[in-house]
Amino acid sequence: MPPESEQPADTKLISESLEVLEADVNMPTPRIAHGGATFESFEHRGFSLFWAGALVSNTGTWMQHYALSIVVYSFRRSELDLGIVNFASGVPVLILAILAGVVADRVDKRKLLMWSQAIMLLQAAALGWLYASGTLSSESPISSLVWVISLGLLGGIITALTFPSWQALLPDLVPRPLLLNAIALNSAQFQTSRLVGPLVASGLVLAGAGMGDIFYVNAASFLFVIAALAAMRAMPHKATHTHEHPEDTHQGPIATLTAGIRYAREHRAVGMLIVSTAIMTIFGMPYMMLLPAIADKSLNASALGVSYLMSANGLGAVVGSLVVASLAHRSRSRRLIPYSLLSMGMLLVIFGLSRSFVFSIVISTLAGAAVLTVNALVNTSIQSAVPDHLRGRVMALFIMAFMGLMPVSALIFGAVGEAIGPSNAVLGGAAVLIGWATLLVVRPCLIEETCEVTEA
Numbered sequence: 001m002p003p004e005s006e007q008p009a010d011t012k013l014i015s016e017s018l019e020v021l022e023a024d025v026n027m028p029t030p031r032i033a034h035g036g037a038t039f040e041s042f043e044h045r046g047f048s049l050f051w052a053g054a055l056v057s058n059t060g061t062w063m064q065h066y067a068l069s070i071v072v073y074s075f076r077r078s079e080l081d082l083g084i085v086n087f088a089s090g091v092p093v094l095i096l097a098i099l100a101g102v103v104a105d106r107v108d109k110r111k112l113l114m115w116s117q118a119i120m121l122l123q124a125a126a127l128g129w130l131y132a133s134g135t136l137s138s139e140s141p142i143s144s145l146v147w148v149i150s151l152g153l154l155g156g157i158i159t160a161l162t163f164p165s166w167q168a169l170l171p172d173l174v175p176r177p178l179l180l181n182a183i184a185l186n187s188a189q190f191q192t193s194r195l196v197g198p199l200v201a202s203g204l205v206l207a208g209a210g211m212g213d214i215f216y217v218n219a220a221s222f223l224f225v226i227a228a229l230a231a232m233r234a235m236p237h238k239a240t241h242t243h244e245h246p247e248d249t250h251q252g253p254i255a256t257l258t259a260g261i262r263y264a265r266e267h268r269a270v271g272m273l274i275v276s277t278a279i280m281t282i283f284g285m286p287y288m289m290l291l292p293a294i295a296d297k298s299l300n301a302s303a304l305g306v307s308y309l310m311s312a313n314g315l316g317a318v319v320g321s322l323v324v325a326s327l328a329h330r331s332r333s334r335r336l337i338p339y340s341l342l343s344m345g346m347l348l349v350i351f352g353l354s355r356s357f358v359f360s361i362v363i364s365t366l367a368g369a370a371v372l373t374v375n376a377l378v379n380t381s382i383q384s385a386v387p388d389h390l391r392g393r394v395m396a397l398f399i400m401a402f403m404g405l406m407p408v409s410a411l412i413f414g415a416v417g418e419a420i421g422p423s424n425a426v427l428g429g430a431a432v433l434i435g436w437a438t439l440l441v442v443r444p445c446l447i448e449e450t451c452e453v454t455e456a
Helices: 009-022 030-035 045-076 079-106 109-132 141-172 176-206 211-231 253-257 259-266 268-284 291-297 303-325 336-353 357-385 388-404 406-420 422-442 449-455
Strands: none
Touching (some): 045 079, 045 141, 045 211, 045 303, 079 141, 079 259, 079 291, 079 388, 109 141, 109 211, 141 176, 141 357, 141 388, 176 357, 259 388, 268 336, 268 357, 268 406, 268 422, 291 422, 357 388
């Protein structure tokens, strides 16, 4: 084979293309590793379709989240009601995530997601009809809560069965060296929807629309993601695992179901990243659920103020996601996780002490950036470490720690907020988060794979 300088131009081009397609995740090509192109994943059509469809759908979802939190709080002005509703819609993730991980590793993820989004469309339309018909109102708070909890439970079950598939689909859409970039950009669209959704919803309300109209808008938004899923295809060199891996054929159903747990237990860095996510979820995330109560009781803000606080948090997360998308080296970027957790805890202390609405908006923005940074870096670290045939099951653990524990956290902190006040509840959770983050700063080897190899 002639030296590189003597190769024909066409041969060099083919060689470079194959290098990009076949690069190992631990040894990315110089072009990808050092290019630092923030939006590089958009060069792949499947990812672009996925991103655009999810952006529209998630914007509708956050519009509904804003509207539903206002509607539920209006029933009895109760933080506990907010916690119960969040618990009902999120607890299926905690219960079904491991099973959903097996499903993600075995079925056609794209078709599964299309059917699930059709069901979510019907759920949002049902909420719209119930509100427009007067069934959901403060005049009948108990029956209204039963309706909201029932539909939230349905949505939670669908989310639980498909969330690992959403996460595991990304590596099928971009080369693995671009995984951090793709995950960060995907986080950017999700956080952009958090920013835009409440603002659009509040704008519609100011224009005279009712909360029921917002639910209908969310129902229509699912059509966009269904169309995107129908149009996109996996990359030619990617294979979606819809069959059993050789290791699984020799395992019983229980062993197959718990394979992700065994992997996380045997690989300490992955396990500790999942634990860190769980601690952030339980003690750091409740402030988002408590925002309507904090705006009312601590900041003397209106329902419109709640949308500003939510949108500010989303704005910070968007900025954070774009910064993360520009990071080139997964091994180095992982070191940011403890400091991002510590920053989040300190920001929540300030947020809990604040009685200024404007200042709280600023802090909410910074907290959003910290949450996103932790989430994206942990997500990428886990996905890059696990083998393909276990990705769905290991990511199911990450989803349990992030989404699955949110209802538990909401129920606990809803009751705590009711007892000691929402701002004091945020302060208590922040103290625990700071303690854990400090441990990771002092002992960074807990989340570093290189330390595992050295100690072994």
